[in-house]
Amino acid sequence: MALGPRLDLRQTQSLVMTPQLQQAIKLLALSNLELESFIEQALEANPLLEMHDDSADPGDARAPDAEEAPSEVESAAEADLLMREGHGEEDAPFDLDPEALGHDRETGDGAVLELGGPLTSSGAEGPGIEERSAAGETLAQHLAAQIGTAALDTETAFVARHIIGLLDDAGYLAAPLREIAMELGATLTQVEAGLAAVQSFDPTGVGARSLSECLALQAQEADRYDPCMARLIDNLDLLAKGSFPQLKRICEVDDEDFVDMLSELRSYNPKPGMIFGSDTNEPVVPDVLVRAAGSDGKGSGWDIALNQATLPRLVVSRSYLIELRAGCQDRASKAWLNEKLADANWLVKAMDQRQKTILKVTAEIVKQQEGFFRRGVSELRPLTLKAVAEAIEMHESTVSRVTSNKYLHCERGTFELKYFFTSGVASAAGEGSVSAEAVKAQIRALIEGEEPGNILSDDTLVELLREKGFDLARRTVAKYREAIGIGSSVQRRRQKKLEGVR
Numbered sequence: 001m002a003l004g005p006r007l008d009l010r011q012t013q014s015l016v017m018t019p020q021l022q023q024a025i026k027l028l029a030l031s032n033l034e035l036e037s038f039i040e041q042a043l044e045a046n047p048l049l050e051m052h053d054d055s056a057d058p059g060d061a062r063a064p065d066a067e068e069a070p071s072e073v074e075s076a077a078e079a080d081l082l083m084r085e086g087h088g089e090e091d092a093p094f095d096l097d098p099e100a101l102g103h104d105r106e107t108g109d110g111a112v113l114e115l116g117g118p119l120t121s122s123g124a125e126g127p128g129i130e131e132r133s134a135a136g137e138t139l140a141q142h143l144a145a146q147i148g149t150a151a152l153d154t155e156t157a158f159v160a161r162h163i164i165g166l167l168d169d170a171g172y173l174a175a176p177l178r179e180i181a182m183e184l185g186a187t188l189t190q191v192e193a194g195l196a197a198v199q200s201f202d203p204t205g206v207g208a209r210s211l212s213e214c215l216a217l218q219a220q221e222a223d224r225y226d227p228c229m230a231r232l233i234d235n236l237d238l239l240a241k242g243s244f245p246q247l248k249r250i251c252e253v254d255d256e257d258f259v260d261m262l263s264e265l266r267s268y269n270p271k272p273g274m275i276f277g278s279d280t281n282e283p284v285v286p287d288v289l290v291r292a293a294g295s296d297g298k299g300s301g302w303d304i305a306l307n308q309a310t311l312p313r314l315v316v317s318r319s320y321l322i323e324l325r326a327g328c329q330d331r332a333s334k335a336w337l338n339e340k341l342a343d344a345n346w347l348v349k350a351m352d353q354r355q356k357t358i359l360k361v362t363a364e365i366v367k368q369q370e371g372f373f374r375r376g377v378s379e380l381r382p383l384t385l386k387a388v389a390e391a392i393e394m395h396e397s398t399v400s401r402v403t404s405n406k407y408l409h410c411e412r413g414t415f416e417l418k419y420f421f422t423s424g425v426a427s428a429a430g431e432g433s434v435s436a437e438a439v440k441a442q443i444r445a446l447i448e449g450e451e452p453g454n455i456l457s458d459d460t461l462v463e464l465l466r467e468k469g470f471d472l473a474r475r476t477v478a479k480y481r482e483a484i485g486i487g488s489s490v491q492r493r494r495q496k497k498l499e500g501v502r
Contacts, residue, residue: 007280029401048344052313139276171206173272205272218268286409312388334423380435452496
């Protein structure tokens with residue numbers, strides 16, 4: 001059989017994600033604030049899109065005025081027909097119901113609510129885009145501003161600016177001075193002078209290389225850095241252990257002076273840089289608002305709405321479509337207009353579908369976690385993405401995208417949607433019937449209520465939790481205790497001892 005090139009036709013099937021589907025998935029995962037940036041780009045790329053003006057007449061979809069010229073009426077009717085029918089099968093615009101675009105609220109049982117009116121526990125509208133808090137002055141900006149007011153020579157000011165850039169959020173300097181000198185090509189004396197300048201700036205304690213140095217700088221500023229205080233600061237490890245008799249011998253002070261020194265030490269800030277904001281901080285603006293139904297906020301159902309203050313609203317500009325269509329004479333221009341119209345209609349449809357999907361997922365979360373919204377974190381139930389997906393007949397990946405980067409606001413505060421998905425632990429009612437967050441809340445409550453003379457060990461916490469119906473192992477209790485930032489019984493005993501010394 002001879003070998004040679006030939007052409008074969010083969011028919012195969014494959015699942016391909018169209019660009020429209022990829023964009024819809026992207027829209028679903030965006031928060032309202034991220035969506036705002038996406039919409040700005042879409043408005044620049046498509047002249048047929050415009051932001052919806054809520055102050056305009058809802059009927060301005062719109063019915064032609066009786067005084068309009070016949071040609072304008074015909075153009076408007078033709079534009080409506082063009083917007084609804086489209087051209088071509090694959091890229092045809094969606095047949096949108098203008099009324100459906102306004103339905104962005106629903107109750108837990110699927111009923112649609114009317115627009116308008118507040119939806120927060122305080123009776124006020126949700127936070128608007130203009131109300132987002134701007135990032136405050138950072139530590140680096142605050143320190144750099146002081147260089148100009150200080151009488152520093154050029155070399156010292158240059159080194160000081162470099163050191164400021166190396167400080168962490170707490171205001172500490174981790175880089176060795178010799179390494180900084182080699183990097184800048186400066187002498188060690190010049191780097192030490194730059195560090196001394198930074199340490200003289202406000203807030204006192206910045207530029208320190210250790211906790212002891214930070215406290216010493218603040219003691220010097222307060223004119224309390226005498227030999228006794230210096231010995232106390234040099235032995236912070238003994239202070240952490242609660243070795244007060246040994247410390248009093250080292251500092252050579254009596255009980256009264258020792259108590260006074262401890263009080264002074266407590267007034268110092270171990271992380272002076274933390275009083276300033278970080279340039280990476282961003283405000284958390286809720287995407288979904290939830291409250292109990294009824295005028296008194298105590299109804300049996302729930303009002304669930306998207307935060308209109310941060311939700312961009314898109315519509316297709318009918319008037320501009322008429323103008324463009326009148327000017328499109330050649331085939332290329334008409335094809336371009338049809339393409340832009342199809343893209344605009346598809347994006348409006350995708351936005352509408354995004355809203356409905358978010359509300360549907362949120363309504364199911366509220367339904368599953370109603371105990372939390374009624375009575376608090378102790379009633380939080382174990383919940384998985386799969387359980388919600390099966391309840392609303394959607395794919396698990398869709399629920400995951402909906403709950404990513406989105407926040408819910410209710411009378412108990414603002415929570416990420418992912419917060420309501422927690423693992424389950426064993427209880428008296430059966431395995432997996434209690435949320436891990438509810439267990440953490442119980443552990444926190446027990447520890448906050450302990451007496452200074454009766455610190456609860458992990459074994460004791462296990463017994464107390466078992467009495468409340470939580471069947472947990474000791475290692476599980478220790479893991480949850482550490483997860484919520486609570487120290488061991490030994491550490492808490494030392495802390496109570498320190499607080500008792502006054």
